[in-house]
Structures are given as structure tokens and as C-alpha cells.
Amino acid sequence: MTSNLLSLILFTPIAGLLVLLFIPSSNKTLIKLWANLTAAAGFLVSLPLIMNFNRNLDGYQFVERADWIPSLGVQYLIGVDGISVLMVMLTTFMGLIAIFSSWDAIKDREKEYYAMFLIQQTGMIGVFISMDFLLFYVFWELVLVPMYFIIGVWGGPRKLYAAIKFFLYTLAGGVLMLLGILTLYFQHASQFGRYTFEITELMKLNLPLGLQQWVFWAFFLGFAIKVPMFPFHTWLPDAHTEAPTAGSVILAAVLLKMGTYGFIRFSLPLLPSASSDRTIVTVLAVLSIIGILYGALVSLMQQDWKKLVAYSSVSHLGFCTLGIFALNHAGIAGSVIQQINHGISTGMLFLIVGVIYERRHTREIKEYGGLAHVMPNYAIVFAFAMLSSAGLPLLNGFVGEFTILQAAFDANRVWAAFAVLGVIFGAAYLLWLYQRTMLGEVTNEKNKGLPDLNWREWAVFIPLMIWAVAIGVYPKPYFDILEKPVAQIVHRVHQTANSVANAPAVSSEAVSK
């Protein structure tokens, strides 16, 4: 496979950006049009990826390799397996949705706004396809700067605080993760005499458990802050609440997944003994469960519509990490699917908040009520998104949550018991939110005569709704595509866990070219 498809996908947004820079900033329509075209092109070029992806093969596909910094052993090495493919598709799709949804919402400095989104697209895609750890790190950090601006320039009243908090938290985690990466790099050099950041090479390392644990915690800080897991989640409500709608959508749908993806792609396969270590697994699972319950309970208390959705993210992402650290096939596959589901449903919920915010410029829940009478279509879409998020069978959320709960039950029944509570709370805060905003009489004069969804808003919601139903009704393709990569990870974690001292037993993971 010598196509340059992945590079094409990766650099389409940047190419579009270069053209965008030459459009005068006064020509707003052209800027918007061009940004949308670029995003659409970005999505279209990613379609051949999923169509030509062979789900029966082990290892990575569409691999491209070139030297980048030979003296450090850094390569431009990109490739995808089943997990990455789904993430890339999620990114290109949600990127298109987010950019399209900004058409009316952003009214100043459009050029810079779309430029930031396009840079961010490249950064996020890069994170999901890098097979070189330093390349991964570069993309990981590259994402931060545009998001800082998206929140800081186009955000709500407390945007400056939220933007810098987001930046500092994630950067601090990232730098400590870098120390972990460098440790692996150095260990690899001293064991094999060759400096490389190639992940499949680093997997050949045989590290003592103690060192693995240290590196694990370094990675943990980077990934857990990004996810965010329970004690590190405080940046998220601020960032989500203050960001413009499209920023929140991307943040929830894709940016947070970089953390969970990191756990699956790096922590588990690179540090198998540490990530199957009893203490670590317990700590991670407990933090996940606290995240699930805490996120849900705090959501119940929220007065601010958008903040409620933000906290619900903490809860949903708790399911994702719980699934990962159930360390079985169903758990990890369920987690990946749940990450996509969360992208769709929470993306939709943020868009829904955005729709009403554009009309009323307030997010206070008590300002609303009875909107279903004024905006019936809107209420239908909201109901749909709410049910998808709450995990109603036949919609996407159910598939992920159910699989994760099943996996958690296999791993530890107590975990499952607590996690189930999260599902119940989840239904509670969503239904209550719906009741308070949509049902009953129209109590607030200002809400009378609000226009219903326009065609552009429909165009944003319809694809998301179709995707949600598709996953809910027929999730098999997703499980199929995840089958091989997840089996590999699970195999690796359990095999090394059973034979910690058994030297280089894991060379079967070589890249298939």
C-alpha cells in the first residue's frame, strides 16, 4: 500500500488554510464558503479511507514512512488501524459539522476563526494517525493553540479565564507525558542500541514493572487531563461553557477523545504490565466510576444549560475509561464506540444549546419552558439527541453503554453496579432538562415567537441523527472493524500480564506493510 491517502487527509485542511489566507478578510461570504468547502473536501477525501480499509488484516494500513529528523530517530510515520480509522472519520465528519454550524454564529474575525479550525483539524487527524511517538506529541500540542484562540476570542463572558485554564491544564499534562515518552525512547536506545520513536518498535521493550508504573503515571497525567478523568476535570466545564458552539462541539466530539485514544493506543500496549497492575486498574476504574457518578450528579444541579451538557461529558467519558480499564475485548471495543457516540450525541446537545443561544443569548435553564409549543421541530431534534445521549435502545448511546457495562460486569461486578447508577442519573438529568425547557406552558414572554429550525440547522442535525440511528440499529460494522486491533491490545495486555518476566515474547505485532 503505497498510496498517500493519509497524507492527503492530513494536509487537506492546511492546504485549504493556505488559500484562505489570501482571501481578503472583508469578503466574509467567500471566507465562509471556502472554509466549508475545505471541510467538505476534508471529509470527502477521508471516505476512501474507510471504504478501502481492510478489516481482516492485523496491524496498520495505509502506512507512510519518511525520515523527519534522522539524527533523533524521528520519522514521519503515519498509518491507521481500525481504531484510528473510526477516529479519523469522526474528526473529518464533526469538523465539517462544526464549521458548517458556525455560518451564522460567528460574526467577527471570520478569517481567523476558520483558520484556527482548519489548523485544528490537521492537528487532530495527526494525533489519530501518528505511529511515531514524537510526531504524535507534536500534533497533540499543535491542537492546543487553535483551541485557545477559539475559546479566547469567540467565547462567552469568561472566555479568557476558560481559555488559559484549558491551555495550562492540558499543556502541563502534555509536558509530563513528554517525559514519559522520552523515558521509553531512552530505554529503547539502551536496550536495542537504536534511537527511535516508532511505536511498534517501542512495544518490543521489556521494562520492569516499577519503571512501567512511573511511565504509566506520566502518560496518565497527559491523557487523564485531556479526557478528563475525575480529579482533573475542572477545566472542562469552563472551557465548554465559554467556547462558541462549534468549539464546544469539536472539544467534546474529538478533542476529549484524544485522551481516551491515548490510553488505548499507548498506555495499554506500551505498558502492559503496568496497565494490568491491580492497583493501577483499581485506581483508574474507581476514578472512572467517580467521574460517572459525580458528573451525572453535578449535571442534575446545573442552572446553566450548556454547563449541564459539559458535566454530562465528564460522566460519559467516565464510561469510556471504565471500558478501557475493564481490560477485556468488549470493554475496549465498547469504549471506542461510546467515544463515537458521545461525539454524536453530545455534539448534538451542544448544537441544540447553540441554536437557542443564538436566538435568546442566555443559557439559564429557568429562562425557558414550553419551547415545544414555539419550536416543535427543535423539540423533536432535542428529544432525539437527549434519548441518544441517555442510551435508549435502537439509538447509538445504548450500544456503547451496554457493551461497557457488560464488560465491566465481567471484570468486576461492583464496578458495574455503580456504573449502572450513572445510566439512571443520566436519564434523570436529561429528562429533567427536557421537561424544564421544552414542556409545559410558555412562561417567558421573550420565548414567544422564536423561529423554529432553519434549513441550515436542519442540515447540521440530520446527518448526525442518521448516524445515531445507524449505529443504534446496526452496530456490527463498528464491532467488526474494531475486532482485530482490540483483540491485539487485549492479547498483549493479558499475555504480558501473565508472563511479566518472559523476555521479548511480543514481536508478532510488527507492522504489516
Added chain:
Amino acid sequence: MSVYYTSTDHFVLLPALLLALFGCATLIFDLFIFPEPKQRRWLLLFLVIGEAFAGVAFARQQMFLAGHGGDLTAFNGALVIDNYSLYFHWIFLATTLIVGLISYKYLEVRNEHHGEYYGLLMMAQCGMFFLASGTELVTIFVGLETMAITFYILVGFLRSDKRSNEAALKYLLLGSMSSGFLAYGFSVLYGIADSTRLQAITAAVAARDAWDPILLLGIATTAVGLLFKISAAPFHMWAPDAYEGAPTTITAYLAVGSKAASFALLLRMFAGTLGSARVAWEPLMIAAAILSMTVGNLAAVTQTNTKRLLAYSGINHAGYILLGLIAGNPTGLKGVLVYVLVYTFMNLGAFLVLTSLTRQGLAGEDINDLRGLMKRAPGHALWMLVFLVSLAGIPPTAGFLGKYFIFLALIETGHVALAVVAAAYVAVSVYYYFRLVKAVFIETEESEAPPLATSLGTQIALGVTGALTLGIGIYPEPFLRLAQMSISR
């Protein structure tokens, strides 16, 4: 021994001679040929020609080294041209050129356009030459003083500005004290080795126990003198004041050139000559590094004057560079070289943007003067973003590369705790760099701000520093090779 000045001596010394010659000539030119301030722009051309001559001389030395292997020593081992010193000479050359390019507009705006300025720039570079190439204590000391004294003058160059005068005086007093320390340390080292040549001192130091009190005294005083010059805490007190008061262009020169030169010497002294006494100086350097990062970062957070902010950021960076010396393995030393290189361009760039903000009567030094820069001058604003992101050490900019080597070296040598501290401070530093970013991009200025003071020179300099800051980050391979070559002996 009867030949006092051989052709090798001449070959080695030539660049310094040229610089001194052109520097002196500038003073005379200024007096007789260009009495009108407006005409003095032409002196920049003279500086460029002088640097071109020096550049040719360096290039010939570089080619000689490439052709013959081995180092060029001159004056009985008082001067050396090796890949290491040439690496720094190129940095000094680039720095002086860039500072020269951005200066004329600034000096015209501040109404202090005097020809000797360009002469002094070259004289300072001449002093730096001896810091990087000197391998004999007296030579080094004279070079150091040449550099320092020109800087005392340059810092006070805005004659009618009180702050500039105050800064010069402070810098002079504290600077001469540090020179005193250094001279004391040098004299002790001379006492130990009975020779002023570094080669002899290396042998004498190696023969002694590292905890020998006399040696310890020599090391400590030398360290204090040098830490002062690189503005590492706790010997940093002069930096914020001198940086704030000095003309912005000179602040840039001081922050980059003087620091790079002092690091060239520091590395030669401590990694080379005093390398065998590592156990004795390592704790000292660790303390200085941690203190520098702490003081630099925490003090920078609250600054409202951009020059002071960058002064504290420079103290912080000095701490990081010291970490490379503390690790001391090839990666660490390479890290120091790479760091100095990238620091040169990103810091010059940041100061350059500040220089363009300068306007008559209002120095443009407050953080609020950056407000709305994106609207006023998008080019400057975007490059400023690159410089600030690089200063913060975020990829894919050059600044990341410096941090990368420092972290890796610390991990390789088992200084994990130091690495964690250094990593944590990166997050702190982002906070104050992004205060500037915030001012440039997010905040807007209500009143109509005057246009920027730019010129062809600043445009060129901005392009060069920006392209290098970004370019070294994106494709570092050639620069890494250069650094690698400089430390392999």
C-alpha cells in the same frame, strides 16, 4: 619562541581584528563624514560590510577545520578556533547583524541616532569572540571586559532618558562586582595551576581532590561571576532593571548576545576545564538552575512591562540551559548549544516586535501597548505568536527542540526529579507568554493607535528570525548536525 605573531595566529585572530578595526573606523566616520543624524543610516551599511568581512574570515576558518580536522590554536594556546567556538561565532555574527538592522529606525524614533552605536556593536562582538575562543584566563578576562564595558555604554545610550542612565549605572556597579568575582576565581585557578592556560588548569584540577578547599573557592567564585553574566538566579538582580532601561535593541543584544557568549565560556569552563570537579559544582549549578526557573517564572507572571517580563523569562531560560550542563552528557551539551541557538532567534524576534512598537515619547513597553496588534499589523502579530509559542517550548517551533534535549539529557542521566520540575515550570511560563498573546490577539484597543515604527531593516530581521524560529522547529536536521559537530572533538 622568537616569532610572536605567526600566520596561524593571524588566521585565528583575523575576524576579531576586523571587527575591532571596523568598530574603530565607525567612530571616526561618524565624527567626520556623517554629521547629520539622518545620514547615519549609512553606517549600518558599514556594519554590514564589516560583518561580511568577518564572516568571510570565519568561513575560511570553518573550511580549514573541515579540511584538516583538528583545531586551530594560536598564541601559545591562548586562543582556539574549533567547531565549538565557530558555532558561537556564527551566532554572534547573526545576532549583531540583526540588532544592527532593527536599530536605525529605533534610534531615529528615540532621537539618539549616533554613529558610535554601530561601532560599539562590533566592539561588543569582538569581546564575545574572545569569550568563545579564549583558552587562557587573561585573554578571556580581557574579552569579557571588552564586551561588558561596551554594554555598559550601550545600556545608557539614551542619554536624555533617566531610566537608561539609571540602568547603565546599576549594570555597571553590579557588573563590575561580578567581574571582580570572576577575576578572583581566575586568580585562584592560576594559583592552583601555575599557568593561565586552560589546558594546564584542566590537568591541575584533575590532579586535585574535587573537595579541595582552594579549588572549591576557585570554582565557587568563577561560578558566581559567570552565573551573573548569564543572569541566573540568585545573581539576576541586575537583569530586569538593565533590560527595562536600556534601548530595546540593546536589551535584545544583551539578552541574546551577551548571554550566548557567557554560556560559551561557562560551558568551556565547567564542562571542560573544571569537568573533573563536577561533584563539587554540580549542587551549586542545580541550585542555581532551580532558583532561576523559580524566580524567572514566578516573577514574570506579575510583570506589566514587556521588557521586564522578557528579562525574567530570560532568567528562566538560563535555568533551563544550565540543566543541560548539569546533565553533562553529550545530549545535554548538544542541548545547550541547540538551546542557545533557538533562544537567540526567538528572543531576538520577540524583542524586535517590541522595538517596532516604540514611538516618540511613549516607549511601547507596557503590555497594553501590544493590544490589538493583530488588527494593526497582522504580520508582526503572527510572527510574535510564533516567537512566544517557541519561547514557551511548544512544538512545532524551535523552542520545543531546546526543551526536548534538556529533558532527554536529564532523563538519560537519571535527574528525573529535575526533569519533572523543569516540565512543570513549562506550564507556568505558558501563562505569562500567553498574557502577551492575549494582548496581541484577543484584546482590542479603543483609541486609535499610532502606526508601527517599521523599516526595511526590521522587516528583513523579522522575516529571518521568524523563518528560523519556525524552520528550526519544523526541519531541525541541519542545525542538529551543526550542533553535533560542535561538541564532537
